[in-house]
Amino acid sequence: MSSVLDRFLRYVKIDTQSDPHSTSFPSTDKQRDLSKLLLVELQTMGVTDAHLDEYGYVYATIPATSPKLQVPVICFCSHVDTSPDVTGTNVKPIVHPNWQGEDLVLPDDSAQVIRLADHPDLAGQIGNDIVTASGTTLLGADNKAGVAEIMAATEYLLQHPEIPHGTIRILFTPDEEVGRGTEHVDMLKLAADSGYTVDGETVGTLENETFSADAARISIQGVSTHPGFAKGKLENALKIAADIVASLPQGTLSPETTEDKEGFIHPVSVQGSQDEATVDFIIRDFTLVGLKQKEEILRQIMEKALTRYPNSKAELTVTEQYRNMKDVLDKYPQVTDNAIEAMRRVGLAAEPRSIRGGTDGSRLSFMGLPCPNIFAGEHAFHSRLEWVSVQDMEKAVEVIVEIAKVWEERA
Known part of the structure; x- marks a missing residue:
């Protein structure tokens, strides 16, 4: 089984930067490079309906294992593109094992330094393994951490059919960073009752309100x-x-x-x-x-x-x-409640947050798929100082699996 770190290190090396000035969809064809890889990996796992459509979306299904007939269909979604703000060409990810609080000087540009004083969330990462870029590019944790986490959780669930869960849809989108991520989502094909984008920051956070x-x-x-x-x-x-x-x-x-x-x-x-x-x-x-x-x-x-x-x-x-997802999510409290329960079960004190931004979930919520955003562990996104913790990514995988279990139990 490929670890979430292995997947992440593969994915960030693929340049998927989107372009806000492009009129094509996806805005850059290179986003398909990662989507094609994800398709192959899903098919290798045994996902029989995995496919890449003409717009660059990847759709896939994890079949239900529960004997219950009325388990709601849930979806997990992340975006493959990276921000236009900083180049994503020739990303060289670096794993800093057992980080002990020292400054992380990025080797390809020594002026790029990740300091604990500047990144308060690092305070909870002592002893963890931190992944950064090399100083001349962004890392791409936004949102390849989420992609890697969903892929790792998918493989785990497929290899453990004894875990009861309902039907799970997987969706990987292009062009989220330029505000067009859901422009061509086929909601009939997706056929889910609720969803979760995996595109948040600090471990344990759950964003249920946006701009x-x-x-x-x-x-x-x-x-x-x-x-x-x-x-x-x-x-x-x-x-x-x-x-x-x-x-x-x-x-x-x-x-x-x-x-x-x-x-x-x-x-x-x-x-x-x-x-x-x-x-x-x-x-x-x-x-x-x-x-x-x-x-x-x-x-x-x-x-x-x-x-x-x-x-x-x-x-x-x-x-x-896009519009504030809270207007929709307040009508479907079980979507947020089930994620909070899943986090509790894996030892996290869930922290609902308002996000000063938006996600694909903002639009999906108004397209009929109530869809809050759960943490992926990404930090300092859209910058050369972007970082993510391996342990946070692993915890996100646990939460994805547990969310599926909670929905089945409460059906």
Whole structure:
């Protein structure tokens, strides 16, 4: 049986970085490289219906072993892509065994140092085996730790048919990091009653609330003319864009100034020329009211900026991204309760959390699959300092197996 660490070390070496500017699906074809490997490994385990569809999704089924006929079908889901924020090419994972609290200097860039003082969750890892990258790439624990954990749990359950459980669906998605992870999920094919994404952080955590999220784009039409004859005529679209960004609230409503349940307006891209420009934002809040308030603030900033450029135009377009999963999960308390019980049984004090972000589970919940997020052990994700504990990954495998058992017992 392949250990969760063995799997993880294989998977992170495959570059699966997604691309937010791509119009294809998946956004990068290289994501299929990992999906194809997962398909082969599932088939080798004996999963007869495992397949990779045209969109890059991997679907598979662990058949029921319970004699009960009414056990709900549950799904475990993780995403294969890694963040566009940091390169995922030529990842060189390093296992630091029996870590004793020392600084972890990453060898390919000695300026990249993982320190206990900067990573409070390391305090609980003394004596554990820590996996990092080498300093020039991210590690990919987000979310290849989750992928490896689901795969390890799948192999364990298949090799132990004496463990009673209902039908279990496995789903691996592309493009979660660019907000498109569930865009082409076939819910009829998935045919599950509830699910769990395995994409969380600290061991024992269970995320059952997320931001509600929108994308916003301001499209600017300036007035272009030759700069040598521009006096009184030129209205530079790039300067209008800069004025809008510079007019965002200072000291509040930004990712770097908010925490807990506070939302934000975050510019992520400026593109264009003096004639036309676009500014892209992400808007986040835990309530729809707060989301709409922030979008109105952005609209007012845009309109005020335009008063200084009377011959230019701008338009704000808002696109829904995902909504707070808590609105759905509160209607299905057993989904969260069963995960909490499973964690208790493996010796963990479950910690329900709100996540300042979203997961595939956010969208899946509103697509009819109540789907909280359980820990995968990933930390400092989207950075060169990303790390994960082998022991935390092993504990996540135990929790996945135990969740299946709890659902069967309570059916």
